[in-house]
Amino acid sequence: MTETVQLDLPVLLPHVPGDDDQCVDRLTSILSKSTGISDVHVVASDGDGPSQLCLHFDSSVTSVARIRSLARASGAEITDQFAHVFWDVTGVTHTRRARSVAEHLRQMDGVAEAEVTPGFVRVEFDRRATSEQDIRDALARSGVGVKARTRRISDRVASGGLDERVPEPDTAPTHVPDDAPHGVGEDDGHDHGPGEHVHGGPFGERSELIFAITSAVLWTGGFVAELAGWFNDSILTAVFIVSGFFGGYFTLREAVDGIRNRRFEIDFLMLVAAAGAAILGKWEEGALLLALFSVGNELEGYAMGRARRAIEALADLAPATAVVRRDGTEREVPVEELVVGDTVIVKPNERIAADGFVVSGTSSVNQAPLTGESIPVDKSPVDDPSIAADDPGGVRDESRLFAGTINGTGQIDLQVTRLAKDTSLSKLATMVREAETQASPTQQFTNRFERIFVPAVLLLVVVVMVVGPAFGSSWSESFYRAMAVLVAASPCALAIATPSAVLAAVARAGQVGVLVKGGGPLESLGTLNAIAFDKTGTLTEGQPRLTDVVTADGVGEDELLDAAIAVENRSDHPLAAAIVRDGSERLGRSDVASASGVESITGRGVRAVVNGRPVLIGNLRLFEESGGLDASVRASAEQLLAEGRTIMVVKHGDRFMGTLGLRDTPRPAAKKMIDDLRALGIERAIMISGDNQLVAESIAADVGLTDAWGDLMPDDKVSAIERLRDEEGKVAMVGDGVNDAPAMANATVGIAMGAAGSDVALETADVALMGDELAKLPVIVGLSRSASRIIKQNLYMSLGMVAFLIPATLFGFVGIGPAVVFHEGSTLVVVANALRLLAYRRNETIDSERRPTETVQAVGG
Known part of the structure; x- marks a missing residue:
């Protein structure tokens, strides 16, 4: 489905005066070549407003969130006009409910994109057309509550100091803008505003579970009583009706929401089948259908919850508090109160509370919780804390520390460089949670398939009811068979097949x-x-070494290195750093002339002035574009190139000094x-x-x-x-x-x-x-690879079950009761199959992939 979005250029590029600019060209070039974007062009200003960038994109391939990231990669921002919220919510416990809520949000004016999964809501919206409060109100009308963020407070008391959790004031931001993801150490509590439990039902968020269990218990009790002959038919019918009420309460809500969104969902099919059974007086089978359907939903929600808890566990890796040294004294504070520049004391075997760098002490740090590295990394202090504080991104790896990682046996002092909400762990946890709401192509395909398939099933049911009597079946028999087909054709397993694996x-x-x-x-x-x-x-390695210094005729090695080091001292390129480091070592000294007017020539080299004369250092292309090369220097450069070296030719004034050879080892x-x-x-x-x-x-x-x-x-x-x-x-x-x-x-x-x-x-x-x-x-x-295989297995399994059950029920081999058991069983099998990915081990997959390859090679001789 192709969608069009228009964005004001001043919003994207606030420092660009108009649309005729290289920055605009760069932005349109990057976006137009990206997967899913079919056209990008500038709509000129009409005089009343700014120029606009018009994007045509396929929403089944890319998203507004992806476009935002691409625009940022070219130095643009799309946050003034388009807002982004990502909320933890209650009242969405299974996939079908999530789709109904998402469809409701997408119909709102100004909503460019809305994705909902059990527990999470992500919305991209145009601030000119709607607001965050409008979205909250729409969610509330759908029975969905947004959880409020909370902060942890550690109160050291005589009894031992228990952590308490208290909600932030009502004015605390509950959305997650792009520059402020959820902080690590933040719990999500209920929003204690009006209607707190409206989203969950009469018993709060556990209402669906309670209703499902009640329905199953009542049906089981009624079935046992029927076998034992304890009650008459009227009482048993009443028991099955009550069981059906509890089993169908939330199913009815989903069906109504689907109809409001002009969609016939699976819940609607189940209700129709149950109602059909009731019309025929088969209260027991109708109640069984609703009871198993509701229990299946809860089991599905529980299984999916295992995967969600694995995601949420990332946010709990960082400690709630940290020992900070301020004004010469040490005290324990919540990690949310840490500020950039604080010094945190990290004791042996403790989890590190913040991102930063080591200012004193040495230790080894287990970074596996964040990076997955299997071997602890040795850490040592930075050379100059003030320089490191000014440029945290330039701190070498052996001095960098990350929240959530685990200190070894040595005590270290850490200087904080990021607030708790901005740590790498916090960003990872938030982005992983947001990733859950990004629908895959297969999931989008199955969603579109269901929109066609469900009405087709309803048409088939009508055909079965009409054609049956024409072939000698009674009306009641045809109606019952149609209801069984309705159950058999409900694609519950198909709906959950892809999202569970993802x-x-x-x-x-x-x-x-x-x-x-x-x-x-x-x-x-x-x-x-x-x-x-x-x-x-x-x-x-990214740390090339200076391996060769080949001088031109009449030039000394020291003279060549002096000129090269003087210029490269002013560059931050990895090759420059190698020349300075290794060249100074070969010289045996670091005192060289100073360079001025240093200018980088992208992809070619650098130019500067040393001792009043220009210096040019770069690759062969640079000199070919600057008047050519001395024959002997070219010969030495080409020889080094043939040996796999990266070369840098040095020219000082009108004199070629020689060639430097560098090699970056694999x-x-x-x-x-x-x-x-x-x-x-x-x-x-x-x-x-x-x-x-x-x-x-x-x-x-x-x-x-x-x-x-x-x-x-x-x-x-x-x-x-x-x-x-x-x-x-x-x-x-x-x-x-x-x-x-x-x-x-x-x-x-x-x-x-x-x-x-x-x-x-x-x-x-x-x-x-x-x-x-x-x-x-x-x-x-x-x-x-494993996820793709499991998605395919789930699709084959779910569609195969439907393909088996439809003819089986159509020809009367399977009734409503067995169809329900097969139907719900296949759904649970699909979810269980997907959850195998939580135990994925790399070597198992590589071995399984390698064995067939080796077999083919053996057969081929």
Whole structure:
């Protein structure tokens, strides 16, 4: 379904004076090449208002949330006009209820997107057309309550100091804007406003459970009494009627909501079948249908709750309090009261309470709760806390700390760099929960299928009732058979087949330190067979070494290194850092001349002025565009390139000084990672790099890649991804989520490495590996493969049951009672099958994928 959204350009790019700007071109280019967006163009201002960016997108492929992330990747914002809320709610305990509520929200003016799952609501809306309060009111009319956020207060009292939980004031924000996700350590309590329990029923949120149990107990009691002959038919009929009332109470509510939304849902089919049984005087079977249906809903909700609890457990990893040192004294405070710059005391074997860096002490930290790293990481203090505080993103990994991770045997002092609501753990927990509300393509397909299938079932029922008597059946027999068909054809298992698997897989991914943003990326990753990798920092260590210094005739090594180090001292590029570090070591000193006027030349090198003369340092392309190269220098540079080195030619004034050769070594885990991916069915593994083609081929050969594409500028990487998508249909792009954002945005699935602590990576990626371990990539690919298989199994199982039951009931082999048992049984089997993903183990999947491959190779000789 194609939808159109128009956004004011000043909202997106507040510093752009008009639509004729490179920033606008960059934004439209990134968005237009993204999956699901068919057209992006600028609508010129009519004089009364700003220019507008018009987007046409397929809502079954992408979403407003995804478009927002892509726009941010190009420096844009879409938050002034379009708001985003993500709420924990009560009154939505199963998938069918969730769909009814979502449909109700989507019919509101101004709602661009609404997704509801048991326990959660996510809405994207236009502030000009509706408001957050309007959405709350609509939810209340649907019987759904929004939970209020609470804060923890630790009150150290003589009795031992118990934690109390008290609600925040009514004015506390209950929505989650994009820059303020739920904080870790926050519980969600009930909103104690009017109508607190309206959403749950007469017994609060447990009403459906109580009604279901009551219905089942009454039906069982009536059935036993009937067998024993304890009561007459009138009393037994009354018992079954009451049982049906309790079993059908909430089913009736869902059916009414569906009809209001102009949709015939499964609940409606069940009510019609139960009413039909009652019309025929078969109160026992009608009550059985409603009792089992309501009990099935509750069991389904319980099973799905297991996966949700696995997601919610992420938010409980961080401690509620922290010991902070202020003004020379130490005291325990709630983590919500920590401010940036606080010094937190982390004792041995304690969980770390905040994101920050080590200012004193050494220890090893278990980062598995956040990143999934299996081995504790040694931590040591930063060299200069003031510099680290000014640039927290530049702190080296061995000094960075994350909330929710576990300290080892040493005591360390941590300086806080993020508020509790902004920690990597908090963002991971919130994004994983939001991911649950992102419908997958298969789920969207089954939803559309049901909209056609359910009315078709109703038509079939009418046909059965009309045609039966024409072929000699009595009216009552035909009517009963039609009601049995109605039960048999209800696609309950189909409705839950995909969301249950997606929920379990997203939860399992979060447990191993991987963020998957919904069913779309999960399904795509489970079916693609090509992955592209950025080189630096992804497949390689990201810390190149200076391996060769080749001087030109008449130039000393010290002279060459002096000029190079002077310029590269002013750059933050990884190659520059290697030249400064290793070059100073070769010189035996760090005192060199200072450079001025340093200017980076994207994709080529850098220019500056040293001792009054210009210095040019860069690759061959830079000098080919700047007047050519000295023949001897070119020869030495080409020799180093042939040996797989990254080269930097140095020219000072009119004199070529020589060539520097650098090599970024592959990560030790890279080759095994590629082997594991190949075992999982990834046929093409491609490296796209800005390095020289020979360098790229050298690294590719070391790690076992199938292709190496070098000499690529940032825009060329986008074109490379487009080419791969044309060749393979689907392709994933693995990078750091920052420099590779445009290429990742154009891939079917963008995967960010080492996303912990990186807001940009978390925003732009479809899949974020919180840690920097390459081994996590086969984990998530294997998990996605397993999820895709389970989704297919569930679909086959649910559709197969319907295909079996319809003819069985149509020809009278199965009555309403057995049909209900088969129907509800298949639904529970589907959910149980999906929950197997919560126990996913990577090696099992790799082994199962590898064995068939080895068999084929053996057969082939």
